[in-house]
Amino acid sequence: MIEEARITFYEIERCGYYRYNHDEPEFGSVLDVMSQLHDWVKQDDCVLGETCTYKVEEGESVYHTYCFDLVKGNPTNDFLLTTWNEVPSVNGQIAAVNATEHVGAATVNLSEIAEGHIPGYATYFWIIPERKIFATICFHNALNGHQNFKKYMKEYIAKFTSYVVAEEDEDQTNIIGYAQNPGEQAQNYLPSFNSRLFRLPSKLEYLRNNHQFIKKIIRKNKLNPDVQENLSFWEWMLRNIGIADPEPLENEIRIRYEFNRTPSIEELNTIIHQYYEDHDSKWDDVGFHLEGEDAPIWLSHSVAKNKFDLDIEKDNAEIINANSLLAAICQNRQNILNLVNN
Template identity: 25%
Template sequence: MTSFPATLSFTEYLQGVVVKVNVRFYSPSACGFYPTRGRKRFGSLKYAFYELKDWGTGLDLIDTKLPYKEGTLPAYLASVESRSGVYVVVLWIEVPSGADNSVASIQAHAPVGRASTMANSIAPGTIPGFPCYFAAIPDEGVVMSIRIDDSVMGLNQFQGYVESFLATSSPAVRVDADDESKIVAYADELGDEHDDVQARFSLRLVRHGEQSDFIIQHAHLVRKIVRVRTLESNRPQDRSLWQGLVDELGFTSRPEQTMRTRIKYEMGVSAQPAQIVQIVNDHAESAVAQKDDYGFVMEGDPSTTHWLSNAIASLELDLQLGHERRGREGGEGMVSPSQLLDRLVQRKAQLLEAAGSVED
């Protein structure tokens, strides 16, 4: 039987509760069809999203799985909706399952090194996984990743998925007359065919140039790095550090329930400028103010911390969002794409202001 939070009625659950939404802004570094060397031959952000929506209309979700980068978790097109020049795309990222149609899980509250694993059965006709949310305003050249509470960003899957769509399933694809599995060319808007191009789609973060440039240009003056992290007691990558901190405080018992805490630590450094630049480049995608961030303190100005999250064009919103109806097996489901689209359309001007003006 479907369950929902005890403090909410089922109607209230569907209508939505206020959630924290973090928006990151990107501009396309590649979007369309390119020769091996040289500039884009044809294609646009508007074309990519319009055709993706058109392609997905009427398909079963199982038929939207596309081939892309090997080693990346498979993705399906869960939803594409648009209104007033704003698109919302939801990908469903599949997690691995066993030959017996089960998903592995591990005990959350067992000591490190002593946790047992178990197999959880998957309801017939369902795909185990989690949703990732994206939005775009193609006319302005803006693409957004949408993190709802602590949802996974899934940016690599999104870039790979859109590129694979352009390469294998868009109207531009031309196949061999005798072998429809063989792609021989791509057609532009006028119908002219090109056999010397390939599809490409990649994004780059929109940054507040003055902040990121400042950190990089003054990398040789960095004398201290401040790290802020949010730890969850049941997350494997956090468990050992969590337990170490608990032991350091003199507590030996494990938490009886899932717990989350923020930690902040700092360390004096004498790093090479290239190492500082590498930190900026490696962690810019995941930096979130007061949750997962890096701060840099410069020689001569010990009272100022330059936070990596401040170098990224982002926006924090409180949005009222409901969930899609869930199946009888329960589960968290996903946020209603239509409601998410409504909220973003209402804040379109605010989104564009935060992103700045970038063009495809």
């Protein structure tokens, strides 16, 4: 079946084991780490519930991420990773609210979660080790799972590869360092994984070279009721327009605001940096209106992303078959990679 896929590319900035204040890893390439992860999750005795690489501490906003599937393509050595991202539940039940009822009087229904099951949603990643890049692939779900993926990979590198040197202490395992080869003395390397949106330099350079002509900055964003800063901004914004007793922010809402400003080159670089560090929402955007131009220039247009029709197979309503998805990508590989070849 043909499905429209939203593909967004990211650069892998760090992957492996580093000496402090060094930018290149001593060992642990993207291909090496992904190959070890593949072997780890494909062990005969490995079950999905044991594939999360980190613990969730009380009060953290992140939930568990599991490996649903991981397949490797030949001869490209590309990988297709499907992650399962846990969503919150209430005493073994999923809560849903009736959106057609009035605020303050809406009913909430609770659905039982079958024993041993993890409520969540799937996200998909196409990893290309030779290029040190990967792409998120979204279909009907707006969430791409990028932040969960970064945490998952960083914790895997820190705890589970063949380079980890550990000691057993009663009922727990203590990691004492990392060594490239078995039997070598453990060293205090820094395990690391980090990624950022793939930037299209030509569009950013145009902005930098013409920053003195910027007359207006525009911001589009989503306010999330789960983020305290968003709640404070929402209340401030309503009070600022004369609403003395603002209603609480209960659902995600889109906002757009603009102001006249010609940023310095330092300010422009800060805006660009923060956008790339924090951006994961398709509606989160910053635009610049330049003197003499009809339309603003949006930072989202400097990101390597586009929509593609892929011929895929589904295992069920939620899960796309990993082998099918990787095959569909490989059939369109060069066309898709043109996003990052320009």
